[in-house]
Amino acid sequence: xxxxxxxxxNVPFSSAFTGMNKGVxxxxxxxxxLNPTTNWYMEGGYxxxxxxxxxxxxxxxxxxxxxxxxxxxxTIVIADSTDIELTSDQWKYLSVTPPSWSATTPLxxxxxxxxxxxxxxxxxxKLHKFSEIATGKSNSYGIAASxxxxxxxx
Numbered sequence: 001x002x003x004x005x006x007x008x009x010n011v012p013f014s015s016a017f018t019g020m021n022k023g024v025x026x027x028x029x030x031x032x033x034l035n036p037t038t039n040w041y042m043e044g045g046y047x048x049x050x051x052x053x054x055x056x057x058x059x060x061x062x063x064x065x066x067x068x069x070x071x072x073x074x075t076i077v078i079a080d081s082t083d084i085e086l087t088s089d090q091w092k093y094l095s096v097t098p099p100s101w102s103a104t105t106p107l108x109x110x111x112x113x114x115x116x117x118x119x120x121x122x123x124x125x126k127l128h129k130f131s132e133i134a135t136g137k138s139n140s141y142g143i144a145a146s147x148x149x150x151x152x153x154x
Contacts, residue, residue: 047081047096072122080109080116098150
């Protein structure tokens with residue numbers, strides 16, 4: 001979504017994270033210290049929604065035209081990423097995913113008053129409890145309640 005504005009629109013996926021571990025891309029509450037040689041790009045504490053944005057336009061991760069998306073105030077873009085120590089699947093530090101994608105890894109960090117700050121597609125940011133987002137929302141779109149806030153197409 002923001003790749004075009006940050007100069008990442010036509011770069012390999014791994015290169016898109018250069019510089020995304022400092023400044024506005026780093027949560028002040030993030031305390032993880034990962035291997036600086038191999039995992040430096042995962043240092044930041046924010047995860048991007050896997051269902052809305054990607055560094056490249058591809059079949060699996062299609063860029064979206066924001067003006068055509070419904071329920072923008074109920075669509076997650078970025079949130080505090082997980083706080084647990086991951087020995088594998090460290091990509092989860094970079095993303096926030098629906099509950100069905102990972103039963104063993106918490107969706108978000110828990111470092112801000114037992115909740116996570118979430119940036120919604122309409123631009124507002126709000127602190128939410130993990131249980132509130134995991135429970136989701138009943139809807140008329142045919143989307144499972146627990147997946148609702150993660151889905152772009154509504």
